[in-house]
Amino acid sequence: MRPLHIRNSKGRRLSLDPSTVPAIELVGIDKKFGPVHANKNINLGVAKGTIHGIIGENGAGKSTLMSILYGFYQADQGEIRIGGRPTVIRDSQAAIAAGIGMVHQHFMLVENFTVIENITLGVEGGPLLGQSVDRARVELQRLEKEYGLEVDPDAVIEELPVGAQQRVEILKALYRGAEILILDEPTGALTPAEADHLFNVLRILRDQGKTIILITHKLREIMAITDTVSVMRRGEMVATRATAETTVEELAELMVGRRVLLRVEKGEANPGAVLLSVTNLTVKDSRGVTMVDNVSFEVKAGEIVGIAGVAGNGQSELLEAIAGIRKPTSGEILIDGQPVAGLDASRRRDLGLAHIPEDRHHMGLVLKFEEYENSILGYHRDPKYGRGALLDLDAIRADAEEKIAKYDIRPPNPRLKTANFSGGNQQKIVVAREIERDPKLLIVGQPTRGVDVGAIEFIHRRIIETRDAGKAVLLVSVELDEVRSLSDRILVMFAGRIVGEKTSDAGEQTLGLMMAGIAA
Amino acid sequence: MTTASVPLPNWISYGLIPLLNLMLAFFFSGLVVWAIGENPLKALNFLIQGSLGRGDAIGFTLFYTTSFIFTGLSVAVAFHAGLFNIGSEGQAYVGGLGAALAALALDHYVPWYVTMPFAIAGAAIFGAAWALIPAWLQAKRGSHVVITTIMFNFIGAALMVYLLVNVFIVPGKMAPETRTFLPGGQLPKLDWLMGLFGLDQGPAPFNVSFLIALVMCYLVWLLIWRTKLGYEMRTLGISPSAAIYAGVPYVRTVIIAMLISGGLAGMMALNAVNGAAARLQVEFVAGAGFVGIAVSLMGRSHPVGIILAAFLFGILYQGGADLSFEMPSITRDMIVVIQGLVILFAGALEYMLRPTVVRIYQQFVKA
Ligand SMILES: Nc1ncnc2c1ncn2[C@@H]1O[C@H](COP(=O)(O)OP(=O)(O)OP(=O)(O)O)[C@@H](O)[C@H]1O
Ligand SMILES: [Mg+2]
Numbered sequence: 015m016r017p018l019h020i021r022n023s024k025g026r027r028l029s030l031d032p033s034t035v036p037a038i039e040l041v042g043i044d045k046k047f048g049p050v051h052a053n054k055n056i057n058l059g060v061a062k063g064t065i066h067g068i069i070g071e072n073g074a075g076k077s078t079l080m081s082i083l084y085g086f087y088q089a090d091q092g093e094i095r096i097g098g099r100p101t102v103i104r105d106s107q108a109a110i111a112a113g114i115g116m117v118h119q120h121f122m123l124v125e126n127f128t129v130i131e132n133i134t135l136g137v138e139g140g141p142l143l144g145q146s147v148d149r150a151r152v153e154l155q156r157l158e159k160e161y162g163l164e165v166d167p168d169a170v171i172e173e174l175p176v177g178a179q180q181r182v183e184i185l186k187a188l189y190r191g192a193e194i195l196i197l198d199e200p201t202g203a204l205t206p207a208e209a210d211h212l213f214n215v216l217r218i219l220r221d222q223g224k225t226i227i228l229i230t231h232k233l234r235e236i237m238a239i240t241d242t243v244s245v246m247r248r249g250e251m252v253a254t255r256a257t258a259e260t261t262v263e264e265l266a267e268l269m270v271g272r273r274v275l276l277r278v279e280k281g282e283a284n285p286g287a288v289l290l291s292v293t294n295l296t297v298k299d300s301r302g303v304t305m306v307d308n309v310s311f312e313v314k315a316g317e318i319v320g321i322a323g324v325a326g327n328g329q330s331e332l333l334e335a336i337a338g339i340r341k342p343t344s345g346e347i348l349i350d351g352q353p354v355a356g357l358d359a360s361r362r363r364d365l366g367l368a369h370i371p372e373d374r375h376h377m378g379l380v381l382k383f384e385e386y387e388n389s390i391l392g393y394h395r396d397p398k399y400g401r402g403a404l405l406d407l408d409a410i411r412a413d414a415e416e417k418i419a420k421y422d423i424r425p426p427n428p429r430l431k432t433a434n435f436s437g438g439n440q441q442k443i444v445v446a447r448e449i450e451r452d453p454k455l456l457i458v459g460q461p462t463r464g465v466d467v468g469a470i471e472f473i474h475r476r477i478i479e480t481r482d483a484g485k486a487v488l489l490v491s492v493e494l495d496e497v498r499s500l501s502d503r504i505l506v507m508f509a510g511r512i513v514g515e516k517t518s519d520a521g522e523q524t525l526g527l528m529m530a531g532i533a534a
Numbered sequence: 535m536t537t538a539s540v541p542l543p544n545w546i547s548y549g550l551i552p553l554l555n556l557m558l559a560f561f562f563s564g565l566v567v568w569a570i571g572e573n574p575l576k577a578l579n580f581l582i583q584g585s586l587g588r589g590d591a592i593g594f595t596l597f598y599t600t601s602f603i604f605t606g607l608s609v610a611v612a613f614h615a616g617l618f619n620i621g622s623e624g625q626a627y628v629g630g631l632g633a634a635l636a637a638l639a640l641d642h643y644v645p646w647y648v649t650m651p652f653a654i655a656g657a658a659i660f661g662a663a664w665a666l667i668p669a670w671l672q673a674k675r676g677s678h679v680v681i682t683t684i685m686f687n688f689i690g691a692a693l694m695v696y697l698l699v700n701v702f703i704v705p706g707k708m709a710p711e712t713r714t715f716l717p718g719g720q721l722p723k724l725d726w727l728m729g730l731f732g733l734d735q736g737p738a739p740f741n742v743s744f745l746i747a748l749v750m751c752y753l754v755w756l757l758i759w760r761t762k763l764g765y766e767m768r769t770l771g772i773s774p775s776a777a778i779y780a781g782v783p784y785v786r787t788v789i790i791a792m793l794i795s796g797g798l799a800g801m802m803a804l805n806a807v808n809g810a811a812a813r814l815q816v817e818f819v820a821g822a823g824f825v826g827i828a829v830s831l832m833g834r835s836h837p838v839g840i841i842l843a844a845f846l847f848g849i850l851y852q853g854g855a856d857l858s859f860e861m862p863s864i865t866r867d868m869i870v871v872i873q874g875l876v877i878l879f880a881g882a883l884e885y886m887l888r889p890t891v892v893r894i895y896q897q898f899v900k901a
Contacts (some may be wrong), residue, residue: 239855359780359781361781369779377775377779380773381774383769403761404762405761405762407760520807
């Protein structure tokens with residue numbers, strides 16, 4: 015066969031690509047995990063120099079398909095063609111050799127290494143680190159300039175904001191010669207500005223001839239940036255469209271198989287007694303930086319109070335302080351009238367608190383546990399789950415199965431290891447556990463991160479029902495739309511302070527300026 | 535990263551891979567034996583015969599197995615809570631004090647089965663007490679248990695020698711040991727159990743503490759997988775941040791886990807002190823605490839795995855002693871080398887073969 019690629023002296027690819035051959039072609043890809051048929055006979059072609067979106071419900075098989083392309087899993091059947099040539103991708107090294115790079119949802123960076131160390135890691139190309147770092151620096155500057163991917167090469171990863179860490183992941187892939195870039199839910203943890211920045215980078219990459227596959231649950235993003243889009247449902251590829259010829263409504267319907275309400279419908283709030291009261295609260299992070307600065311507010315029964323703000327302005331620390339995870343330096347928190355200073359998370363749950371944490375992987379779930387074990391995390395001392403010292407596994411599993419059915423968690427198997435659920439289904443496990451406790455006060459961080467449109471609709475409805483049942487809800491989300499559509503009152507946080515309060519009909523503009531610390 | 539998360543069926547993870555590891559260990563041990571000019575197959579034969587070939591050989595093998603089950607469980611319980619207890623050796627040693635005190639106090643007056651619960655309690659309480667300070671330092675001050683438990687091994691050893699030489703020694707005798715317990719302070723041998731299989735254990739010290747060890751295996755299983763405390767320990771061990779979120783009390787959980795771990799280590803003394811020697815001697819633990827680390831590692835911190843791994847090390851201990859007797863050019867030190875190879879392959883290099891096995895397995899299921 016005629017070689018489609020040659021390599022130059024630096025080992026980088028030069029394409030001699032006739033644009034008629036798709037950059038990537040998946041033919042009849044099939045993958046089962048035991049009884050779960052994650053990918054059913056998938057066919058997909060992506061033209062070179064385009065951005066292709068893949069959407070689908072939670073557990074539809076998107077990440078699995080990309081993992082097969084990246085050599086993380088082996089398909090049971092089917093063929094991968096790169097540039098028209100059948101290619102066996104055994105592992106990530108083979109994927110990299112075939113010019114495929116992947117930006118994982120959970121970054122694969124060494125936290126306490128610098129940017130340049132992370133980028134050269136594993137491709138040092140010689141025994142002397144100094145030399146290869148110098149070489150890398152030159153190459154990196156070129157890549158940064160070419161694609162608008164600015165990051166400080168000497169910054170330590172853990173001190174960089176999420177958006178910058180992601181740029182490092184992209185640089186890492188490009189540095190290894192990637193021609194095809196896979197991004198699995200890249201905007202989940204990004205602020206809107208960071209997401210815009212990412213999309214600019216992706217556009218430049220595309221215009222330079224790179225091929226990009228983008229998985230996201232945000233249909234807005236699909237419409238804004240992709241050239242073509244495919245829809246997966248229950249392991250099958252059910253449709254492919256040119257983005258210009260489709261609409262958000264059509265895509266949502268293709269994904270879920272029914273019409274989806276993309277708006278939240280809720281009635282008037284009916285505020286009652288104060289269930290959460292925060293007074294002059296100040297919280298410092300582990301480095302001693304003040305993250306929450308003398309904040310006071312109340313949340314009443316029967317209302318949803320949303321906190322809007324750009325990520326990193328103290329919302330996370332505020333939630334953690336209320337939940338009993340982080341100790342405040344000063345101030346008072348009352349839950350249902352009771353001071354909670356000195357109570358740990360489980361004592362606060364006893365007072366009627368439920369908490370959907372922002373970070374499900376570090377807090378909300380123990381990924382190595384089976385699903386049913388996570389369905390009681392934090393509530394395991396409840397006599398309902400076993401009297402005395404013992405756990406009543408039958409009761410716990412029955413309870414877990416009920417929640418699985420109610421929240422449509424897939425696959426409906428309480429014995430499956432939590433890590434083997436898809437991202438969105440993991441989120442549903444947490445949401446189900448916390449909302450089904452019927453708490454007095456529900457505090458929620460990023461409730462719909464990584465969740466598909468159908469499930470967003472469902473989770474939003476459950477949060478509103480919680481409010482209507484006379485509970486108090488405190489909501490933190492970086493999705494301004496989500497805050498605006500769910501909240502009865504909106505507090506805007508900037509630099510650790512609450513800089514203003516608005517009603518839910520406040521305009522995006524107004525809120526945006528407040529979030530940037532410009533107007534009050 | 536590429537194959538680590540590929541799920542494998544249990545019979546491969548827990549059956550085939552450990553077996554392959556073991557075969558590799560024996561292969562390299564064979565090379566060592568061959569290098570010093572002996573016949574590896576003959577050596578293997580001596581090893582097997584010496585540990586499993588006769589009634590008394592089996593009795594000794596099971597005696598060692600019993601000690602290793604206790605210390606293996608000890609390491610495993612701490613491990614589930616995310617703690618690496620290197621101090622089982624010292625906790626077992628001090629546990630011997632509790633076991634001996636019970637025997638010395640009661641053996642004149644009551645039969646063994648009345649003394650037994652007191653000996654168990656004494657061994658467990660003293661062993662747990664020896665884990666308390668490292669536990670407290672870890673929980674409250676963040677001083678790493680790995681460091682503090684190692685230090686406590688040395689302190690424990692010094693303390694025990696002091697007590698045996700200055701307090702418990704029988705007047706007029708040279709050996710630093712207590713008086714011999716009367717039958718009322720001993721744990722009887724399990725001749726009847728061996729008899730069921732038509733075996734005669736002869737002088738081998740295989741005794742009732744083996745049954746106690748099996749009961750503890752069940753209780754540890756119950757603790758880890760069926761109790762709320764075990765659930766909290768596992769949460770803390772796997773994900774400290776999720777434990778904070780769930781309100782698992784860190785200080786309490788760490789201290790309790792370490793106390794249970796120390797108690798289990800202490801109970802190893804039942805086997806050596808009340809069962810075998812019928813007196814408390816210096817250095818009776820003889821490394822069983824450290825073997826416990828390997829046993830727990832190899833047994834994947836699961837009681838069933840621990841029983842199997844303890845049995846394997848029992849074979850190596852007993853068969854190894856016999857082997858160095860039969861083949862004088864294979865010294866005690868060579869046996870330690872072979873044990874080291876087993877630990878290396880079965881424990882530390884657990885994941886070495888995994889990627890290859892995953893690859894073959896994937897080829898296989900595809901076909
Ligand atoms: N290692 C595994 N073992 C067993 N089942 C798995 C494994 N990995 C994925 N699955 C299952 O395969 C199905 C597809 O999962 P996948 O992660 O591809 O979904 P997804 O489309 O990426 O969903 P999401 O939008 O929620 O991220 C799910 O039902 C999931 O539970
Ligand atoms: Mg996914």
